[in-house]
Amino acid sequence: MQGIADYEFVRALGESNYGTNYLARTPARLGIGAAEVVVKVIAGPTSDDAFRRATRELKHFSLADSDRLVAVYDAGRHGGAFYYAMEHCPLGSLEKPNVELGVAERVAAVRDAARAAHALHERGIVHRDVKPANILLAPDGGRLADLGLSQLLSPGMVTTGLGQIGLEFTDPAIMLGAQASRASDIWSLGASLHFALTGLGVYGELKDTEPLLLVRSILASQPRLADTLAPAARSLVEACLAADVTARPRTAAEVADRISAVSAELGAKV
Structure with a gap:
Protein backbone atom coordinates (compact mmCIF):
# COMPACT_ATOMS: atom_id res chain seq x y z
CA MET A 1 0.00 0.00 0.00
CA GLU A 87 -2.68 8.58 18.17
CA HIS A 88 -3.94 5.11 17.23
CA CYS A 89 -6.62 3.68 19.56
CA PRO A 90 -6.97 0.00 18.56
CA LEU A 91 -9.93 -0.65 20.88
CA GLY A 92 -12.17 1.11 18.36
CA SER A 93 -14.83 3.74 18.90
CA LEU A 94 -18.07 4.10 20.81
CA GLU A 95 -19.84 3.55 17.50
CA LYS A 96 -17.82 0.45 16.55
CA PRO A 97 -15.94 -0.92 19.56
CA ASN A 98 -13.45 -3.72 19.06
CA VAL A 99 -14.08 -4.91 22.62
CA GLU A 100 -17.26 -5.69 24.52
CA LEU A 101 -18.48 -2.64 26.45
CA GLY A 102 -20.91 -2.44 29.33
CA VAL A 103 -23.22 0.53 29.72
CA ALA A 104 -20.97 2.02 32.42
CA GLU A 105 -17.99 2.01 30.06
CA ARG A 106 -20.01 3.56 27.24
CA VAL A 107 -21.27 6.33 29.50
CA ALA A 108 -17.77 6.92 30.87
CA ALA A 109 -16.45 7.34 27.32
CA VAL A 110 -18.96 10.14 26.67
CA ARG A 111 -18.06 11.74 30.00
CA ASP A 112 -14.39 11.74 28.94
CA ALA A 113 -15.34 13.23 25.55
CA ALA A 114 -17.21 16.00 27.38
CA ARG A 115 -14.11 16.78 29.44
CA ALA A 116 -12.04 16.88 26.26
CA ALA A 117 -14.56 19.17 24.54
CA HIS A 118 -14.43 21.53 27.51
CA ALA A 119 -10.64 21.75 27.24
CA LEU A 120 -11.01 22.70 23.58
CA HIS A 121 -13.72 25.25 24.33
CA GLU A 122 -11.51 26.89 26.93
CA ARG A 123 -8.93 27.44 24.18
CA GLY A 124 -11.58 28.94 21.91
CA ILE A 125 -11.91 25.84 19.70
CA VAL A 126 -15.20 24.22 18.71
CA HIS A 127 -14.84 20.55 17.84
CA ARG A 128 -17.73 20.58 15.30
CA ASP A 129 -17.95 16.80 14.90
CA VAL A 130 -18.66 15.18 18.27
CA LYS A 131 -20.28 11.80 17.62
CA PRO A 132 -19.84 8.16 18.71
CA ALA A 133 -17.48 7.45 15.79
CA ASN A 134 -15.13 10.17 17.11
CA ILE A 135 -15.21 8.99 20.72
CA LEU A 136 -12.37 6.49 20.69
CA LEU A 137 -11.59 3.90 23.32
CA ALA A 138 -8.39 3.51 25.30
CA PRO A 139 -7.67 1.17 28.23
CA ASP A 140 -8.18 4.06 30.67
CA GLY A 141 -11.33 5.50 29.08
CA GLY A 142 -12.55 7.60 26.17
CA ARG A 143 -10.66 9.91 23.83
CA LEU A 144 -12.20 12.63 21.68
CA ALA A 145 -10.72 12.54 18.20
CA ASP A 146 -10.99 13.87 14.68
CA LEU A 147 -11.37 17.61 15.08
CA GLY A 148 -13.96 18.75 12.52
CA LEU A 149 -11.74 20.78 10.19
CA SER A 150 -14.14 20.82 7.25
CA GLN A 151 -15.39 24.34 7.98
CA LEU A 152 -11.81 25.61 8.07
CA LEU A 153 -10.67 23.80 4.95
CA SER A 154 -13.76 24.80 2.95
CA PRO A 155 -15.21 28.02 4.43
CA GLY A 156 -18.94 28.34 3.82
CA MET A 157 -19.38 24.60 3.29
CA VAL A 158 -22.73 23.50 4.68
CA THR A 159 -23.51 20.21 6.31
CA THR A 160 -25.30 18.94 3.22
CA GLY A 161 -21.98 18.99 1.43
CA LEU A 162 -20.29 16.75 3.96
CA GLY A 163 -22.20 13.53 3.42
CA GLN A 164 -24.58 11.81 5.77
CA ILE A 165 -22.12 10.45 8.31
CA GLY A 166 -22.90 11.75 11.77
CA LEU A 167 -25.71 14.13 10.78
CA GLU A 168 -28.01 12.74 13.46
CA PHE A 169 -25.45 13.89 16.04
CA THR A 170 -25.29 17.43 14.62
CA ASP A 171 -27.21 20.32 16.17
CA PRO A 172 -30.04 21.07 13.68
CA ALA A 173 -29.21 24.77 13.96
CA ILE A 174 -25.94 24.04 12.14
CA MET A 175 -27.90 22.56 9.24
CA LEU A 176 -29.84 25.82 9.09
CA GLY A 177 -26.65 27.84 8.79
CA ALA A 178 -25.78 28.69 12.39
CA GLN A 179 -22.15 28.98 13.44
CA ALA A 180 -20.69 26.01 15.28
CA SER A 181 -20.31 26.85 18.97
CA ARG A 182 -19.80 25.51 22.46
CA ALA A 183 -23.58 25.00 22.58
CA SER A 184 -23.65 22.97 19.36
CA ASP A 185 -20.95 20.64 20.69
CA ILE A 186 -23.06 20.21 23.83
CA TRP A 187 -26.03 19.20 21.65
CA SER A 188 -23.81 16.55 20.05
CA LEU A 189 -22.66 15.31 23.46
CA GLY A 190 -26.30 14.86 24.50
CA ALA A 191 -27.09 12.87 21.36
CA SER A 192 -23.94 10.78 21.89
CA LEU A 193 -24.94 10.07 25.49
CA HIS A 194 -28.36 8.88 24.29
CA PHE A 195 -26.57 6.51 21.89
CA ALA A 196 -24.26 5.26 24.66
CA LEU A 197 -27.24 4.46 26.89
CA THR A 198 -29.61 3.03 24.31
CA GLY A 199 -27.70 2.18 21.13
CA LEU A 200 -30.10 4.50 19.28
CA GLY A 201 -29.92 7.92 17.70
CA VAL A 202 -32.34 10.60 18.87
CA TYR A 203 -34.32 10.45 15.61
CA GLY A 204 -34.88 6.70 15.62
CA GLU A 205 -34.07 4.81 12.44
CA LEU A 206 -33.26 7.22 9.63
CA LYS A 207 -33.98 5.62 6.26
CA ASP A 208 -32.81 8.34 3.88
CA THR A 209 -29.21 8.04 2.72
CA GLU A 210 -28.93 10.97 0.31
CA PRO A 211 -27.56 13.85 2.41
CA LEU A 212 -30.05 16.53 1.42
CA LEU A 213 -33.03 14.23 1.99
CA LEU A 214 -31.53 13.16 5.30
CA VAL A 215 -31.16 16.78 6.42
CA ARG A 216 -34.76 17.49 5.43
CA SER A 217 -35.92 14.43 7.35
CA ILE A 218 -34.04 15.52 10.46
CA LEU A 219 -35.25 19.13 10.27
CA ALA A 220 -38.84 17.93 9.90
CA SER A 221 -38.52 15.79 13.04
CA GLN A 222 -38.14 16.32 16.75
CA PRO A 223 -35.72 14.29 18.87
CA ARG A 224 -37.46 11.29 20.40
CA LEU A 225 -35.84 9.90 23.51
CA ALA A 226 -36.01 6.24 24.40
CA ASP A 227 -38.57 5.32 27.04
CA THR A 228 -35.91 3.30 28.86
CA LEU A 229 -33.89 6.34 29.92
CA ALA A 230 -33.66 6.77 33.69
CA PRO A 231 -34.69 10.20 35.09
CA ALA A 232 -31.22 11.74 35.48
CA ALA A 233 -30.20 10.58 32.01
CA ARG A 234 -33.40 11.86 30.43
CA SER A 235 -33.05 15.23 32.15
CA LEU A 236 -29.48 15.66 30.93
CA VAL A 237 -30.12 14.57 27.35
CA GLU A 238 -33.19 16.81 27.14
CA ALA A 239 -31.18 19.76 28.45
CA CYS A 240 -28.37 19.20 25.94
CA LEU A 241 -30.86 18.99 23.05
CA ALA A 242 -32.89 22.05 24.06
CA ALA A 243 -33.77 24.23 21.07
CA ASP A 244 -33.12 27.28 23.25
CA VAL A 245 -29.35 27.28 23.65
CA THR A 246 -29.64 29.22 26.93
CA ALA A 247 -31.45 26.21 28.41
CA ARG A 248 -28.53 23.88 27.63
CA PRO A 249 -25.74 23.20 30.12
CA ARG A 250 -23.41 26.19 30.04
CA THR A 251 -20.25 24.14 29.58
CA ALA A 252 -19.17 20.69 28.52
CA ALA A 253 -17.56 20.36 31.97
CA GLU A 254 -21.06 20.65 33.45
CA VAL A 255 -22.19 17.91 31.07
CA ALA A 256 -19.33 15.70 32.31
CA ASP A 257 -20.28 16.33 35.95
CA ARG A 258 -23.91 15.50 35.28
CA ILE A 259 -22.91 12.30 33.49
CA SER A 260 -21.36 11.22 36.79
CA ALA A 261 -24.84 11.57 38.32
CA VAL A 262 -26.22 9.45 35.47
CA SER A 263 -23.63 6.82 36.28
CA ALA A 264 -24.62 6.86 39.95
CA GLU A 265 -28.24 6.40 38.94
CA LEU A 266 -27.21 3.41 36.87
CA GLY A 267 -25.53 1.98 39.94
CA ALA A 268 -22.09 2.12 38.34
CA LYS A 269 -19.17 4.15 39.55
CA VAL A 270 -17.16 5.45 36.58
Missing part, protein backbone atom coordinates in the same frame (compact mmCIF):
# COMPACT_ATOMS: atom_id res chain seq x y z
CA GLN A 2 1.20 3.51 -0.76
CA GLY A 3 1.61 6.31 1.74
CA ILE A 4 1.88 10.06 2.05
CA ALA A 5 5.00 12.10 2.81
CA ASP A 6 7.15 9.76 4.97
CA TYR A 7 4.18 7.76 6.28
CA GLU A 8 3.94 4.18 5.02
CA PHE A 9 0.33 3.06 5.09
CA VAL A 10 -0.43 -0.37 6.56
CA ARG A 11 -4.14 -0.40 5.73
CA ALA A 12 -7.14 1.86 5.30
CA LEU A 13 -9.27 2.24 8.42
CA GLY A 14 -12.29 3.83 6.77
CA GLU A 15 -13.72 7.09 5.53
CA SER A 16 -15.17 10.00 7.45
CA ASN A 17 -17.12 13.02 6.22
CA TYR A 18 -14.22 14.63 4.44
CA GLY A 19 -11.27 12.27 4.35
CA THR A 20 -9.85 8.78 4.77
CA ASN A 21 -8.08 7.35 7.80
CA TYR A 22 -5.06 5.08 7.37
CA LEU A 23 -3.05 3.06 9.84
CA ALA A 24 0.59 3.97 9.15
CA ARG A 25 4.03 3.11 10.44
CA THR A 26 5.43 5.86 12.65
CA PRO A 27 8.30 7.84 11.08
CA ALA A 28 11.34 7.98 13.35
CA ARG A 29 11.36 11.78 13.18
CA LEU A 30 8.22 11.96 15.37
CA GLY A 31 10.21 10.61 18.32
CA ILE A 32 7.28 8.75 19.91
CA GLY A 33 7.15 5.24 21.27
CA ALA A 34 4.12 4.06 19.30
CA ALA A 35 4.93 1.86 16.32
CA GLU A 36 1.83 2.98 14.43
CA VAL A 37 -0.24 6.13 14.07
CA VAL A 38 -3.43 7.05 12.28
CA VAL A 39 -3.07 9.41 9.32
CA LYS A 40 -6.12 11.29 8.08
CA VAL A 41 -5.87 12.43 4.49
CA ILE A 42 -8.34 15.18 3.64
CA ALA A 43 -10.13 14.89 0.33
CA GLY A 44 -9.53 17.56 -2.30
CA PRO A 45 -6.95 20.34 -2.70
CA THR A 46 -6.21 22.69 0.19
CA SER A 47 -5.43 26.38 -0.28
CA ASP A 48 -2.57 28.10 1.54
CA ASP A 49 -5.00 30.04 3.75
CA ALA A 50 -7.00 26.90 4.59
CA PHE A 51 -3.78 25.04 5.39
CA ARG A 52 -2.68 27.77 7.78
CA ARG A 53 -6.08 27.82 9.52
CA ALA A 54 -6.17 24.04 9.87
CA THR A 55 -2.61 23.68 11.18
CA ARG A 56 -3.15 26.55 13.64
CA GLU A 57 -6.25 24.86 15.03
CA LEU A 58 -4.56 21.47 15.19
CA LYS A 59 -1.73 23.08 17.16
CA HIS A 60 -4.23 24.46 19.67
CA PHE A 61 -5.90 21.04 19.77
CA SER A 62 -2.60 19.37 20.60
CA LEU A 63 -1.86 21.92 23.35
CA ALA A 64 -5.29 21.77 25.02
CA ASP A 65 -5.00 20.75 28.66
CA SER A 66 -6.71 17.35 28.56
CA ASP A 67 -5.51 13.77 28.48
CA ARG A 68 -8.93 12.88 27.08
CA LEU A 69 -8.03 14.24 23.65
CA VAL A 70 -6.40 11.98 21.09
CA ALA A 71 -2.78 13.07 20.68
CA VAL A 72 -2.02 14.90 17.42
CA TYR A 73 1.58 14.52 16.28
CA ASP A 74 2.01 16.09 12.87
CA ALA A 75 0.30 17.88 9.97
CA GLY A 76 1.32 18.79 6.46
CA ARG A 77 0.56 18.90 2.77
CA HIS A 78 1.76 16.46 0.15
CA GLY A 79 0.88 16.70 -3.52
CA GLY A 80 -1.83 19.23 -2.67
CA ALA A 81 -3.53 16.99 -0.08
CA PHE A 82 -3.75 17.97 3.59
CA TYR A 83 -3.01 15.29 6.17
CA TYR A 84 -2.43 14.96 9.87
CA ALA A 85 -1.19 12.16 12.11
CA MET A 86 -2.69 11.21 15.46
Whole structure:
Protein backbone atom coordinates (compact mmCIF):
# COMPACT_ATOMS: atom_id res chain seq x y z
CA MET A 1 0.00 0.00 0.00
CA GLN A 2 1.20 3.51 -0.76
CA GLY A 3 1.61 6.31 1.74
CA ILE A 4 1.88 10.06 2.05
CA ALA A 5 5.00 12.10 2.81
CA ASP A 6 7.15 9.76 4.97
CA TYR A 7 4.18 7.76 6.28
CA GLU A 8 3.94 4.18 5.02
CA PHE A 9 0.33 3.06 5.09
CA VAL A 10 -0.43 -0.37 6.56
CA ARG A 11 -4.14 -0.40 5.73
CA ALA A 12 -7.14 1.86 5.30
CA LEU A 13 -9.27 2.24 8.42
CA GLY A 14 -12.29 3.83 6.77
CA GLU A 15 -13.72 7.09 5.53
CA SER A 16 -15.17 10.00 7.45
CA ASN A 17 -17.12 13.02 6.22
CA TYR A 18 -14.22 14.63 4.44
CA GLY A 19 -11.27 12.27 4.35
CA THR A 20 -9.85 8.78 4.77
CA ASN A 21 -8.08 7.35 7.80
CA TYR A 22 -5.06 5.08 7.37
CA LEU A 23 -3.05 3.06 9.84
CA ALA A 24 0.59 3.97 9.15
CA ARG A 25 4.03 3.11 10.44
CA THR A 26 5.43 5.86 12.65
CA PRO A 27 8.30 7.84 11.08
CA ALA A 28 11.34 7.98 13.35
CA ARG A 29 11.36 11.78 13.18
CA LEU A 30 8.22 11.96 15.37
CA GLY A 31 10.21 10.61 18.32
CA ILE A 32 7.28 8.75 19.91
CA GLY A 33 7.15 5.24 21.27
CA ALA A 34 4.12 4.06 19.30
CA ALA A 35 4.93 1.86 16.32
CA GLU A 36 1.83 2.98 14.43
CA VAL A 37 -0.24 6.13 14.07
CA VAL A 38 -3.43 7.05 12.28
CA VAL A 39 -3.07 9.41 9.32
CA LYS A 40 -6.12 11.29 8.08
CA VAL A 41 -5.87 12.43 4.49
CA ILE A 42 -8.34 15.18 3.64
CA ALA A 43 -10.13 14.89 0.33
CA GLY A 44 -9.53 17.56 -2.30
CA PRO A 45 -6.95 20.34 -2.70
CA THR A 46 -6.21 22.69 0.19
CA SER A 47 -5.43 26.38 -0.28
CA ASP A 48 -2.57 28.10 1.54
CA ASP A 49 -5.00 30.04 3.75
CA ALA A 50 -7.00 26.90 4.59
CA PHE A 51 -3.78 25.04 5.39
CA ARG A 52 -2.68 27.77 7.78
CA ARG A 53 -6.08 27.82 9.52
CA ALA A 54 -6.17 24.04 9.87
CA THR A 55 -2.61 23.68 11.18
CA ARG A 56 -3.15 26.55 13.64
CA GLU A 57 -6.25 24.86 15.03
CA LEU A 58 -4.56 21.47 15.19
CA LYS A 59 -1.73 23.08 17.16
CA HIS A 60 -4.23 24.46 19.67
CA PHE A 61 -5.90 21.04 19.77
CA SER A 62 -2.60 19.37 20.60
CA LEU A 63 -1.86 21.92 23.35
CA ALA A 64 -5.29 21.77 25.02
CA ASP A 65 -5.00 20.75 28.66
CA SER A 66 -6.71 17.35 28.56
CA ASP A 67 -5.51 13.77 28.48
CA ARG A 68 -8.93 12.88 27.08
CA LEU A 69 -8.03 14.24 23.65
CA VAL A 70 -6.40 11.98 21.09
CA ALA A 71 -2.78 13.07 20.68
CA VAL A 72 -2.02 14.90 17.42
CA TYR A 73 1.58 14.52 16.28
CA ASP A 74 2.01 16.09 12.87
CA ALA A 75 0.30 17.88 9.97
CA GLY A 76 1.32 18.79 6.46
CA ARG A 77 0.56 18.90 2.77
CA HIS A 78 1.76 16.46 0.15
CA GLY A 79 0.88 16.70 -3.52
CA GLY A 80 -1.83 19.23 -2.67
CA ALA A 81 -3.53 16.99 -0.08
CA PHE A 82 -3.75 17.97 3.59
CA TYR A 83 -3.01 15.29 6.17
CA TYR A 84 -2.43 14.96 9.87
CA ALA A 85 -1.19 12.16 12.11
CA MET A 86 -2.69 11.21 15.46
CA GLU A 87 -2.68 8.58 18.17
CA HIS A 88 -3.94 5.11 17.23
CA CYS A 89 -6.62 3.68 19.56
CA PRO A 90 -6.97 0.00 18.56
CA LEU A 91 -9.93 -0.65 20.88
CA GLY A 92 -12.17 1.11 18.36
CA SER A 93 -14.83 3.74 18.90
CA LEU A 94 -18.07 4.10 20.81
CA GLU A 95 -19.84 3.55 17.50
CA LYS A 96 -17.82 0.45 16.55
CA PRO A 97 -15.94 -0.92 19.56
CA ASN A 98 -13.45 -3.72 19.06
CA VAL A 99 -14.08 -4.91 22.62
CA GLU A 100 -17.26 -5.69 24.52
CA LEU A 101 -18.48 -2.64 26.45
CA GLY A 102 -20.91 -2.44 29.33
CA VAL A 103 -23.22 0.53 29.72
CA ALA A 104 -20.97 2.02 32.42
CA GLU A 105 -17.99 2.01 30.06
CA ARG A 106 -20.01 3.56 27.24
CA VAL A 107 -21.27 6.33 29.50
CA ALA A 108 -17.77 6.92 30.87
CA ALA A 109 -16.45 7.34 27.32
CA VAL A 110 -18.96 10.14 26.67
CA ARG A 111 -18.06 11.74 30.00
CA ASP A 112 -14.39 11.74 28.94
CA ALA A 113 -15.34 13.23 25.55
CA ALA A 114 -17.21 16.00 27.38
CA ARG A 115 -14.11 16.78 29.44
CA ALA A 116 -12.04 16.88 26.26
CA ALA A 117 -14.56 19.17 24.54
CA HIS A 118 -14.43 21.53 27.51
CA ALA A 119 -10.64 21.75 27.24
CA LEU A 120 -11.01 22.70 23.58
CA HIS A 121 -13.72 25.25 24.33
CA GLU A 122 -11.51 26.89 26.93
CA ARG A 123 -8.93 27.44 24.18
CA GLY A 124 -11.58 28.94 21.91
CA ILE A 125 -11.91 25.84 19.70
CA VAL A 126 -15.20 24.22 18.71
CA HIS A 127 -14.84 20.55 17.84
CA ARG A 128 -17.73 20.58 15.30
CA ASP A 129 -17.95 16.80 14.90
CA VAL A 130 -18.66 15.18 18.27
CA LYS A 131 -20.28 11.80 17.62
CA PRO A 132 -19.84 8.16 18.71
CA ALA A 133 -17.48 7.45 15.79
CA ASN A 134 -15.13 10.17 17.11
CA ILE A 135 -15.21 8.99 20.72
CA LEU A 136 -12.37 6.49 20.69
CA LEU A 137 -11.59 3.90 23.32
CA ALA A 138 -8.39 3.51 25.30
CA PRO A 139 -7.67 1.17 28.23
CA ASP A 140 -8.18 4.06 30.67
CA GLY A 141 -11.33 5.50 29.08
CA GLY A 142 -12.55 7.60 26.17
CA ARG A 143 -10.66 9.91 23.83
CA LEU A 144 -12.20 12.63 21.68
CA ALA A 145 -10.72 12.54 18.20
CA ASP A 146 -10.99 13.87 14.68
CA LEU A 147 -11.37 17.61 15.08
CA GLY A 148 -13.96 18.75 12.52
CA LEU A 149 -11.74 20.78 10.19
CA SER A 150 -14.14 20.82 7.25
CA GLN A 151 -15.39 24.34 7.98
CA LEU A 152 -11.81 25.61 8.07
CA LEU A 153 -10.67 23.80 4.95
CA SER A 154 -13.76 24.80 2.95
CA PRO A 155 -15.21 28.02 4.43
CA GLY A 156 -18.94 28.34 3.82
CA MET A 157 -19.38 24.60 3.29
CA VAL A 158 -22.73 23.50 4.68
CA THR A 159 -23.51 20.21 6.31
CA THR A 160 -25.30 18.94 3.22
CA GLY A 161 -21.98 18.99 1.43
CA LEU A 162 -20.29 16.75 3.96
CA GLY A 163 -22.20 13.53 3.42
CA GLN A 164 -24.58 11.81 5.77
CA ILE A 165 -22.12 10.45 8.31
CA GLY A 166 -22.90 11.75 11.77
CA LEU A 167 -25.71 14.13 10.78
CA GLU A 168 -28.01 12.74 13.46
CA PHE A 169 -25.45 13.89 16.04
CA THR A 170 -25.29 17.43 14.62
CA ASP A 171 -27.21 20.32 16.17
CA PRO A 172 -30.04 21.07 13.68
CA ALA A 173 -29.21 24.77 13.96
CA ILE A 174 -25.94 24.04 12.14
CA MET A 175 -27.90 22.56 9.24
CA LEU A 176 -29.84 25.82 9.09
CA GLY A 177 -26.65 27.84 8.79
CA ALA A 178 -25.78 28.69 12.39
CA GLN A 179 -22.15 28.98 13.44
CA ALA A 180 -20.69 26.01 15.28
CA SER A 181 -20.31 26.85 18.97
CA ARG A 182 -19.80 25.51 22.46
CA ALA A 183 -23.58 25.00 22.58
CA SER A 184 -23.65 22.97 19.36
CA ASP A 185 -20.95 20.64 20.69
CA ILE A 186 -23.06 20.21 23.83
CA TRP A 187 -26.03 19.20 21.65
CA SER A 188 -23.81 16.55 20.05
CA LEU A 189 -22.66 15.31 23.46
CA GLY A 190 -26.30 14.86 24.50
CA ALA A 191 -27.09 12.87 21.36
CA SER A 192 -23.94 10.78 21.89
CA LEU A 193 -24.94 10.07 25.49
CA HIS A 194 -28.36 8.88 24.29
CA PHE A 195 -26.57 6.51 21.89
CA ALA A 196 -24.26 5.26 24.66
CA LEU A 197 -27.24 4.46 26.89
CA THR A 198 -29.61 3.03 24.31
CA GLY A 199 -27.70 2.18 21.13
CA LEU A 200 -30.10 4.50 19.28
CA GLY A 201 -29.92 7.92 17.70
CA VAL A 202 -32.34 10.60 18.87
CA TYR A 203 -34.32 10.45 15.61
CA GLY A 204 -34.88 6.70 15.62
CA GLU A 205 -34.07 4.81 12.44
CA LEU A 206 -33.26 7.22 9.63
CA LYS A 207 -33.98 5.62 6.26
CA ASP A 208 -32.81 8.34 3.88
CA THR A 209 -29.21 8.04 2.72
CA GLU A 210 -28.93 10.97 0.31
CA PRO A 211 -27.56 13.85 2.41
CA LEU A 212 -30.05 16.53 1.42
CA LEU A 213 -33.03 14.23 1.99
CA LEU A 214 -31.53 13.16 5.30
CA VAL A 215 -31.16 16.78 6.42
CA ARG A 216 -34.76 17.49 5.43
CA SER A 217 -35.92 14.43 7.35
CA ILE A 218 -34.04 15.52 10.46
CA LEU A 219 -35.25 19.13 10.27
CA ALA A 220 -38.84 17.93 9.90
CA SER A 221 -38.52 15.79 13.04
CA GLN A 222 -38.14 16.32 16.75
CA PRO A 223 -35.72 14.29 18.87
CA ARG A 224 -37.46 11.29 20.40
CA LEU A 225 -35.84 9.90 23.51
CA ALA A 226 -36.01 6.24 24.40
CA ASP A 227 -38.57 5.32 27.04
CA THR A 228 -35.91 3.30 28.86
CA LEU A 229 -33.89 6.34 29.92
CA ALA A 230 -33.66 6.77 33.69
CA PRO A 231 -34.69 10.20 35.09
CA ALA A 232 -31.22 11.74 35.48
CA ALA A 233 -30.20 10.58 32.01
CA ARG A 234 -33.40 11.86 30.43
CA SER A 235 -33.05 15.23 32.15
CA LEU A 236 -29.48 15.66 30.93
CA VAL A 237 -30.12 14.57 27.35
CA GLU A 238 -33.19 16.81 27.14
CA ALA A 239 -31.18 19.76 28.45
CA CYS A 240 -28.37 19.20 25.94
CA LEU A 241 -30.86 18.99 23.05
CA ALA A 242 -32.89 22.05 24.06
CA ALA A 243 -33.77 24.23 21.07
CA ASP A 244 -33.12 27.28 23.25
CA VAL A 245 -29.35 27.28 23.65
CA THR A 246 -29.64 29.22 26.93
CA ALA A 247 -31.45 26.21 28.41
CA ARG A 248 -28.53 23.88 27.63
CA PRO A 249 -25.74 23.20 30.12
CA ARG A 250 -23.41 26.19 30.04
CA THR A 251 -20.25 24.14 29.58
CA ALA A 252 -19.17 20.69 28.52
CA ALA A 253 -17.56 20.36 31.97
CA GLU A 254 -21.06 20.65 33.45
CA VAL A 255 -22.19 17.91 31.07
CA ALA A 256 -19.33 15.70 32.31
CA ASP A 257 -20.28 16.33 35.95
CA ARG A 258 -23.91 15.50 35.28
CA ILE A 259 -22.91 12.30 33.49
CA SER A 260 -21.36 11.22 36.79
CA ALA A 261 -24.84 11.57 38.32
CA VAL A 262 -26.22 9.45 35.47
CA SER A 263 -23.63 6.82 36.28
CA ALA A 264 -24.62 6.86 39.95
CA GLU A 265 -28.24 6.40 38.94
CA LEU A 266 -27.21 3.41 36.87
CA GLY A 267 -25.53 1.98 39.94
CA ALA A 268 -22.09 2.12 38.34
CA LYS A 269 -19.17 4.15 39.55
CA VAL A 270 -17.16 5.45 36.58
